[in-house]
Amino acid sequence: MAKIDEFKGKTIEETLKELGTSLERGLSTKEAQRRLKQFGLNEIPEKEEPLWHRILRRFWGPIPWMIETAAILSAIVKHWEDFVIILVLLFVNAGVDLWQEHKALSALKVLKEKLAKKALVLRDGKWQLIEAKYLVPGDIIKLKIGDIIPADVKLDHGGDYILVDQSALTGESLPVTKKPGDIAYANSIVKKGEIVAIVVATGLDTYFGKTVQLVAKAEKEERSHFQEMVIKVGNFLIVLTLILISIMILVEINRGKPIIDLVQFSLVLTVAAIPVALPAVLTVTMAVGALYLAKRQVIVSRLASIEELAGVDVLCSDKTGTLTMNKMTVSIPFTVNGFTSEDLMFYAALASKEENNDPIEIPIFEWLKKHNLYEKVKRCKQEKFIPFDPVRKRTEALVKCEGEEIYVTKGAPQVILELSNKAEFDEKVVVKKVEEFAENGFRTLGVAFKKPNEEKFHFVGLIPLYDPPRPDSKEAVEEAKKYGVEVKMVTGDNIAIARYIARILDIGEKI
Structure with missing residues (x-):
């Protein structure tokens, strides 16, 4: 296939x-x-790790081996108090890590519920609703x-x-x-x-x-910097311990000390050298950090990732919905012939259908509500409405306002300009403004109206729309820079839009 x-x-x-x-x-x-x-x-196949494997994984690895070795040696020399304390530290370390992972996995399962579940499919000549996975x-x-x-x-x-x-x-x-x-x-x-x-x-x-x-593929199991650091500390202490024990045994044998006493002393020294509390202290500390992040709606799936994030020097962030609102907003409107911004948005709303929830039209109605003009639109009645389509590239409506009928239209500026009476405005100025908006990556709408007995529309102006940065994005970028982290924006959006947002957030204009 x-x-x-x-x-x-x-x-x-x-x-x-x-x-x-x-x-x-x-x-x-x-x-x-x-x-x-x-x-x-x-569906995307997901290999869910069994609970028993998740538990045993906490007791397998260089650090758990060191702690387990310390517990065994404590038992051999019959230091039962040390044996119990070491086991408690071992289980606390594993338990806290397992608990945090369980919470993260539960949160992720809830998020996955948003995926497509049902589909209307034609089978055997009949439409039927089935689970999308089939x-x-x-x-x-x-x-x-x-x-x-x-x-x-x-x-x-x-x-x-x-x-x-x-x-x-x-x-x-x-x-x-x-x-x-x-x-x-x-x-x-x-x-x-x-x-x-x-x-x-x-x-x-x-x-x-x-x-x-x-x-x-990018998430293949690898040791984090945190794990490597702990292992290096443990390895250093083990090597140092072995060197000290070797020197001590050689010296004491020459002095005639009994071998049994030397073995017992060596075991005690080995137990003392193994950092049994280090993993537990680090795990608990990072778990506290994970709780703090959870209050800010951040899911931490691996505790070690907290330390990893603290060590980054380049932060790559998605643009749409992360740095920006993922919601279109009206910028500063442009009008001609003495029309005001209020006139422009009023006529644009008349050429829209609020119940359609079109992402292009939603910001128009929000602007009107913000400027207390929404009720003025509601006093008018749409007699006829032609929705936008990729061929006409505009919407059109016949509207009755205060007993008077008018045709209103909005859409691609070039299309609206061709329908308008160009003697009423300077076309070059409008085209230049359209190009200026385009350079900043704005989506621009042209708006015009006419009476039923008129052939040409009266051009009102241009509405520039864009996806604005989140209110806290610039502050977050500045704070990251303060800590020596360079922020990079990742997007598949229009390069002009990317450049405009990068300029606002002071990320840089090299796109």
Whole structure:
């Protein structure tokens, strides 16, 4: 079967032929079961470590071996008080570490509940709701607004387009438009529209699955700097102890001391040299740090990672949703012909549908509420509304305000300009402003209106939209720099947007 990238260049007919499926009937139940055995479940396989293994892991390794050796030697020389204390320290160290890991794993399980669970699939010519993990390549599924896409799919029919939020995968601030023939990725979210699609990849074969595999590859078991430091301290003390014992035995043998006394003294010296309390003290200290971080909504899956983070000198941070709000906001509007910002946002709202929850329109209504203009919009009634589509690149509405009807439109500035009466404003100034907004990575909307008996629209102005930094992002970056940590921004978003956000946060403009 072709790989996901190869499906991008195939037509719908070629895809259907490659996958041996039909848009009319989908797969048969028998064929779906056969493919399920061939490709496996549509989920990211997770090897859950057994509890017994997690417990025993705490007693296996150079540091536990040293403590266990100290306990055995204490028992041999019959120092039972030392034996009990060492065992208590050993179990405290293991218990605290196990407890912290258990809490982290429980929190992570809750987060994983957000993954896609159900899918509407065409099997045997009938639409049915099944668990998403039973999807196979060749299944025909239906996607609608609010759905988490359960697998990599090739879009087909049932709608002109859908808006998909794939920011978690690519870092793009805004939902992207996907048309029939395009590929949509697993675990992205449908923000607008409805469409029928063909499943082309499931599980680890999806774009999301390959990302998980890369992360897993980077997370191969390795010793942290913290563990290496503790082992080095332990090794140094052991070597030093062996040297001292060797010297002591040689000297005392020459003096005629009994061998039994020398062995007993050597065992006592060895027990004293092993840092039995060191792991327990360090574990408890880091557990306190993990509790402090938990109050700040930070999940610590490994206690050693706290020390690892404290030792970093370069911090790579995701942009969308981490450094920024992942929520579009209105910047400073631009108007022409004496129109005000209030006029611009009012007409823009009339050309929008609040109930659609379009990410582009939400900030317009928020701006109006903030400036106490929301009620003015509610006094108007939409008689007719034409939604945005990738061909027209604008919305349009017929609105009745105070007994008067007007047409309002908003969308791509170039499209709105062509519909407007250019004699009323300086087109060069507007185009220059559009270019200026584009250089900063803003998504810009043009807004215009006209009366029913007019041919051309009256251009009102431009609304620049962007995903702003979080209120505490700049402070966090400055604090990191103060501690000698260099912050790098990682994003798959537009380079102009990345440069603009980097400039605001003082990360640097070398992108």
